[in-house]
Amino acid sequence: MFARAREIDTEQPPSRLGRALRVHGLVEMDGELTVDGTVLGRINALRLHLSAESRVEGDVVAQEVHVEGRFSGRIFAQHVVVESSAHITGRIFHNTVSVAQGARIDGRMPWRPPSYFSTLTQLPETRL
Amino acid sequence: MSNIFTRNEPSQSDKAEPQKPVEPVAQAPVKHPSSPAMAQASAQLITPSPSPQPAKGVSLISRALKITGQLESSEDIQIEGEVEGDVRAAAVRVGAGAKVRGTVSGDEVELSGKVEGKIEARKVVLTGTAHMTGDIIHKDISIQSGAYVNGHLKPEYSKTENNG
Numbered sequence: 302m303f304a305r306a307r308e309i310d311t312e313q314p315p316s317r318l319g320r321a322l323r324v325h326g327l328v329e330m331d332g333e334l335t336v337d338g339t340v341l342g343r344i345n346a347l348r349l350h351l352s353a354e355s356r357v358e359g360d361v362v363a364q365e366v367h368v369e370g371r372f373s374g375r376i377f378a379q380h381v382v383v384e385s386s387a388h389i390t391g392r393i394f395h396n397t398v399s400v401a402q403g404a405r406i407d408g409r410m411p412w413r414p415p416s417y418f419s420t421l422t423q424l425p426e427t428r429l
Numbered sequence: 430m431s432n433i434f435t436r437n438e439p440s441q442s443d444k445a446e447p448q449k450p451v452e453p454v455a456q457a458p459v460k461h462p463s464s465p466a467m468a469q470a471s472a473q474l475i476t477p478s479p480s481p482q483p484a485k486g487v488s489l490i491s492r493a494l495k496i497t498g499q500l501e502s503s504e505d506i507q508i509e510g511e512v513e514g515d516v517r518a519a520a521v522r523v524g525a526g527a528k529v530r531g532t533v534s535g536d537e538v539e540l541s542g543k544v545e546g547k548i549e550a551r552k553v554v555l556t557g558t559a560h561m562t563g564d565i566i567h568k569d570i571s572i573q574s575g576a577y578v579n580g581h582l583k584p585e586y587s588k589t590e591n592n593g
Contacts, residue, residue: 316489318490321488321503321504322501322502322504324498324499324500324501327496327498328494328495329494330491330494332493334494
């Protein structure tokens with residue numbers, strides 16, 4: 302019983318940075334993170350969802366990134382999905398990427414082998 | 430243990446049911462007198478309760494999340510993880526197990542976890558598991574038995590409000 306309750310406790314609540322929230326700094330998440338608000342700085346996560354209302358400036362490192370909002374900076378992720386409402390300025394380092402029709406991307410999308418992403422924990426400092 | 434059984438049995442009945450529809454509908458309840466109850470039980474187990482999903486404006490900093498820097502929100506923030514830096518929001522709830530190093534300010538602050546730094550709020554609630562190191566600037570405070578407080582309590586919130 303207790304083991305089960307604990308499982309739910311650690312897995313269930315997906316972290317959410319709400320619409321009205323503004324974070325300046327480093328966000329580190331060992332799991333899934335949804336951003337509805339504003340983040341200036343750096344986000345590390347396993348899976349990251351930048352919703353349509355989000356605004357992120359800086360660097361993002363994750364295994365999987367879904368972008369629906371505004372982003373400016375660099376994305377480092379093996380799998381990147383850019384939705385039609387996205388508005389991206391900067392570079393998307395990826396292994397697989399999909400871009401929906403209507404998305405606005407201004408920048409480069411360099412391809413990298415999977416091994417590249419395993420060495421990303423020591424990323425050069427985020428410039429804002 | 431009981432969960433495992435209730436989980437497995439509905440899946441068996443699920444497999445069994447697709448074969449039944451050929452037969453008249455009236456017979457189905459007779460053959461599986463217990464299955465509707467089981468199905469309900471399994472539905473309760475499988476469908477997630479609505480509470481873990483917070484409303485869109487509300488921010489949830491879960492246990493696995495760590496933020497270094499400033500957080501600012503015009504709505505509520507619930508912190509279960511770790512924050513190094515200042516937090517400012519309408520209402521801040523620092524859950525048991527959460528850790529904040531910095532200033533926590535807002536209209537209402539409810540502390541069940543650990544704060545090292547300062548709390549500035551109109552209404553401050555320290556629950557029994559609260560661990561507070563630093564000053565608390567408040568207008569209205571309640572401290573439950575069991576809370577640890579090391580610092581000054583200053584009922585000066587209205588003054589600081591004018592500054593910030």
